[in-house]
Amino acid sequence: MLVPLVTQGWGFQAHKKINRLAVFTLPKGLFAFYKAHVDEITEWAVKADQRKSVVKGEAPKHYCDLDHYEKVLPFDTVPVYWENAISKYSLDTLEEYGTNPWNSQYVYQKLIAAFEQKNEEQIVKISADLGHYLADIHVPLHSTLNYDGQLSGQRGIHSLWETKLVKHFVDDYNLLVGKAQYIKHIPEKIWERQAQSFALVDSVLYLEKLVSKNIGARGKYQIEKNGSQTRKYYSNVFCEAYHNVLNGMVERRMRHSIEFVGAVWYSAWVDAGKPKLDVY
Numbered sequence: 559m560l561v562p563l564v565t566q567g568w569g570f571q572a573h574k575k576i577n578r579l580a581v582f583t584l585p586k587g588l589f590a591f592y593k594a595h596v597d598e599i600t601e602w603a604v605k606a607d608q609r610k611s612v613v614k615g616e617a618p619k620h621y622c623d624l625d626h627y628e629k630v631l632p633f634d635t636v637p638v639y640w641e642n643a644i645s646k647y648s649l650d651t652l653e654e655y656g657t658n659p660w661n662s663q664y665v666y667q668k669l670i671a672a673f674e675q676k677n678e679e680q681i682v683k684i685s686a687d688l689g690h691y692l693a694d695i696h697v698p699l700h701s702t703l704n705y706d707g708q709l710s711g712q713r714g715i716h717s718l719w720e721t722k723l724v725k726h727f728v729d730d731y732n733l734l735v736g737k738a739q740y741i742k743h744i745p746e747k748i749w750e751r752q753a754q755s756f757a758l759v760d761s762v763l764y765l766e767k768l769v770s771k772n773i774g775a776r777g778k779y780q781i782e783k784n785g786s787q788t789r790k791y792y793s794n795v796f797c798e799a800y801h802n803v804l805n806g807m808v809e810r811r812m813r814h815s816i817e818f819v820g821a822v823w824y825s826a827w828v829d830a831g832k833p834k835l836d837v838y
């Protein structure tokens with residue numbers, strides 16, 4: 559029996575790493591403030607996931623199953639802005655299939671407001687959450703109805719891709735990205751990242767099938783017995799083979815997450831008029 563796997567976006571380790579490294583992309587003027595709060599921004603990177611089981615309405619903010627609306631790119635019938643989406647689809651529909659790209663725009667506006675008010679506690683909290691949601695947008699399986707391979711006989715692939723592979727291989731990743739750049743049109747850029755993730759879904763699923771076929775069911779899993787409990791894990795050989803054929807995809811999506819999170823924080827600060835923040 560395969561142990562049920564909770565789907566949570568990037569695993570906790572990846573979320574923390576993304577938020578932490580995004581701090582180091584920030585230019586002068588903003589860097590000192592974030593660096594002073596880097597530990598909170600790192601630790602709180604996973605708060606949004608932890609809220610999912612206790613706060614009603616939190617879970618849909620982490621994904622958007624775009625193939626409910628359109629089967630192929632581009633997503634030219636899905637509204638960029640929430641007001642248009644809500645008049646086109648019902649709130650129930652939007653919440654059922656996920657609201658991440660719209661919610662991220664809303665959280666971005668909240669961050670601008672926090673900067674304008676120089677509300678330092680809120681800046682830190684909102685930045686940590688926004689970093690989380692934007693990182694989730696970069697995970698291909700957060701953009702599809704088949705988010706855990708449950709529709710194609712590949713259940714378990716969600717946490718394999720975003721947690722297990724990261725855990726195994728992250729130490730070899732080059733996650734240094736350049737300095738954060740200002741983004742003028744945040745909503746469009748958010749949708750661009752969302753579309754990039756969706757474009758990768760087919761490869762994520764197809765390559766897992768291919769490697770599974772080559773390795774066979776016996777090689778794919780390793781069984782661990784603990785008393786009366788039997789747990790089935792993806793084997794190291796399988797993880798390595800899958801990671802190889804993904805050809806750097808997990809690393810690239812992590813890099814893009816870091817670069818984007820830094821750029822969006824920075825843009826919110828610029829849009830708020832570059833307020834000078836106390837560092838203590």
Ligand SMILES: [Zn+2]
Pocket residue numbers: 566567568606607620690694
């Ligand atoms: Zn999440």
